[in-house]
Amino acid sequence: MAALKNDVKAFIVQALACFDTPTLVSQNVKQEFDIDVTRQQVEQHDPTKRAGANLAAKWRTLFEDTRKRFREETAEIPIANRAYRLRTLGRMAEKAENMKNMALTAQLLEQAAKEVGDVYVNRQTKNENPHDNLPPTRVQVDVVDARKPDADA
Template sequence: MATLREPVKVFIVQSLACFETPQQVADAVKQEFKIEIERQQVASYDPTKPTGKNLSKKLKDLFHKTRAEFKTNVFSIPLANKAVRLNELQKIYDDPKMNRILKLKLIRQFKDEMQGYELQLLDIQLKQLEIERIKTGDGEGADDPTPVKVTIQVVDASRSDAEYQPDTECASGKVSTTSK
């Protein structure tokens, strides 16, 4: 096994945290740092695997932090953005070397990308209207000023003679100012 410097270790840990395979990481290390390492050595830098159980706390923390950021920050990946995907498809479509069959496939892919887009816009508009209706107090969403009385009755269920007794005051709708 090759002895690795700290920047290489950090590169390996962050790559594995972004769900790259050990072979992909080994190839990337060879290309980036001109160091040839085996995929088994790369796998030892993954704390989620048995081979990575002896990884330093610093590298484990880096792995988990990087993985959490990677999972939550999907929008930093350009292809996760629909506009970027459509733009790339448009560039391919505009290529003069593109034949009709491939253009037809691209049109279908465009259609698939756009499916549901109108529904998303409609949902956004409906939500905005609902928020506006609640703010202005119009219709069913308006606040109801009718007071409501809530009574909680505690019964000792451990007693053998305990049983449910409805509160006649609540049933009648009368409000009492006296306390028991």
């Protein structure tokens, strides 16, 4: 396992800080620098992993700064915002309904329900009388044969 240059180490640390997997980082290092690094070697540059517990302070700082910036920038991406996704799904559902594409409309409505967390929830309105909301404890069904004349009549 050859020692890595600082630019390669910085690339690895920043990629890991952006939540790339060690396997993906190893592949990207091969493409970018034409250097073969193992997944285990990459993992040594992640201070959140046991293998990276002894990572030098300058790389740990770079990792933490990069991760913080990455998380802040992610919040600025419109599609990462639930309100944006719901507005877009709403527009798409309206357009699909106007086109009489009910299957697509149903899928979009289902996706919107998943987005807000109310997946397949059947909420019924409560009646004024609290006893009306209780499920029946006993149901009686009388089977009447319409072909027989009623004996009591």
